[in-house]
Amino acid sequence: MHPHLRRRWAAPVLLALVSPALVASPAAATNPDTSALRDAVTVEGVSEHLDALQKIAEENGGTRVSGTAGYDASGDYVADRLLDAGYRVTEQEFTFPYFEQTAPATFARTAPTERAYAAEEFAVAQFSGSGAASAPLQAVADNLVPPPPEPNSSNAGCQAEDYAGFQAGNIALVQRGTCTFGEKALAAAAAGASALIIFNEGQEGRTEVVQGTLGGPLPEGSDIPVIGTTYAIGEELTTLLGAGEVRVDITTATLSEQRTTSNYLAETRTGRTEEVVVVGAHLDSVSEGPGINDNGSGSATVLEIAEQFAALDVQPRNAVRFAFWGAEESGLLGSTHYVAGLTEQERADIALNLNFDMLGSPNFARFVYDGDGSDTPVAGPPGSADIERVFLDHFAAAGLAAEPTEFSGRSDYGPFIAVGIPAGGLFSGAEGIKTEAQVALYGGTAGVAYDACYHQACDDIANVSEQSLSELGDAAAHATLWFASAETLPGAAPAEAAVAGGGAAGGGAVSGGHDGHADR
Template structure:
């Protein structure tokens, strides 16, 4: 505001000036308070000044990208002290302790901080397997096969083993019945992958029938070696695990062994370990809010063993942490109970969120109280695309409410005039256990190893034909891999959605009816 100079009029005498000044001094100023601001009215001069008072900032403005990045710096320091990793057997516990300490320092009356313990199987390949054969073709020649080209371990494919001079038994049919495995005892079962029987059952029935190992080879259309987990998908404590070696073979090697079943002999060495470990989910459930309309907002906190996981998923975990801290400091009042959840063991099959949902589902009353879920997994990919999970790709009965969630997340992008793109809601992250139990879900993300298209480059910038996250599941997923621009944009979308549903007084009606607007 520039200053205004009022000069004395030449038409007024000195005495006149004194009279005017005295008259002005007698005029009184009126003060009006409007929403924490002072309005000063100078009656005689007809001037109005608005003086800013101590009005509280909107809570949305308290969410700072730098604060989120500060939490990321702490998680990275933890990773550096634990083999550059925050996986279950490395820095995960320390990461969970950091989240708890931050919540406990400010949570106060906002939320109850707790942990949920559960057991998980940890499988590790200590060294690449070795495979060789004799008895193929004339001359009984020795052949050494190349790991990662001709064969590889399946994940969770058994313990270490040293098998010599092993016969091969070709399993007839799909491999999904014990009778298919007759004659396999003491031999290496050989099965072609098929859609009629999942890999776990092929391996399980082979072991139950006494096989020394299992080799599952590609169908002719598949070129890359399979690397699936040979494990019950939603594994829980007490479920079986495979102990014999389970190998993935190329189609050519599988066919060669099948054609030489009577004469071939194999030598196989595997160097694997399998342990059962205890781990935790970290939960922060608001003290207030209607339990009948409980909302779970989650992000996985663990990384892969081979990297610190700053984008995957330090970005989602720290965004959720700072959102909870901002709301706690603001004493944010919720209409519906909100559970902030940091999942463990996501990288080995969503086992933390599966455990949480499984425990809820055991009590139908509690399950009915669970209204919706929002998931935040990877919010800062360096070559990012702002993705929103498309509710129309949820299970049929959940399309309506899940679409309401994706529309809510989109509102923040629209407010900021930022483009976004839909992506399918299929497997891959912690919303899945909720969908499978009939709970509507949604989420935002910035992409993993998939490559950016030219169309996406035009819309969102960055580099076409390059991965959205070139360090996905690698040791280079460090702080240098984090896009602060993406982190800010996606965390604001998350904040907007969480606060809107937390204060909604018609949450269930809104979820159930496409024509109803969210109100608070």
């Protein structure tokens, strides 16, 4: 990677120590005292950055999505604050496939009876084509209604033979399953479908509206409208088809084109550069809203940690690289671009990645990525268990409950674990539903999403919990300094030992983060 320097070289940071507790001495490396940094990283400081991001969104059409003026202004804000703190700031530009809905979509059944589906009952697939279709509905082979017990069992709509007997011009009804949504869309278009409806598969956790990505713009001629919907609606339509003809209307208005966006990076001036700790968060929002929790909360926390590192004149044993990723919501594209651009030596010099994505959910839980895979199906690369343990030990010492969340590569740690770099981080919850047991641990409301405004316009400055910001922010600051101070860091595994399901865009099981835009 050879990114250009942003604007100017900043003045050197003063080397006088303001707190002996923040010097990376051998004793501190064993059990570093992180209290001064934790005290300095406050909710007030994080909220100042969130207020700024909210204002930026308000001045730019209500969004900070990559490829727009709102994101560029967010990057300017972060870069200016880092420069003022004394960092050199690198802006790493890259091009990416930009997608936008330019008008609300519609979905209605017109026969045998009429039903207009509400906006919350379906979603336009990322990179869907733009257009209108009004035609008979036709189910493809291998839709499994009711579904089998195991997810990813349905092969519906994955191959040309699934469309045997398909009438060109009809709208295809396809179940979520083994292949990617992009593959389903290409197969449907090749069979002559005028539009595609993908309904969820039906097992526990796979019943809600499918919010999918096609992985990139569809080729000309294959760019049909594609929407996702719930299992219940798919089941309803399947039942109606069993009794006779069903007709539906679908309209989508979308824009897909190549645009330029950026990552922003700043590194401490001291510390071992062959043992770099990358501390990152994505800076972009979705197009639907300002993204103050997702992920203003994570990027504001990382920015505040970076500023307080400088204000306290932390002299780390290991260099810390603060990273603010672009185009995460388009499929982890910024972090993927960064990792792909590293030389073999640069990659070897990264000791680990800490990722902070959504730290202020209003109905929060304290989730720690399950680095050792002891409670979820997938472990991170060797060393990830050590990162998990640092977070868990911190929460235990503070008398706070925490629980594991699957380390599946659904946020910007994905490209790091895909090349064997250990990673970990925190998450306060997205659209998942809080349980009664979790209410006993964290408070809040059972039966309600951790963040009911996830990927919506209401993800604004009112959509954050100060308690969550405080508790997860403390843990983020603690882990950052702990690893910055450590004499021995978790070792990265070889690239061939990469974890299955790593988050490179366009591959793996999921891209886009937090179940927001699954690719299958």
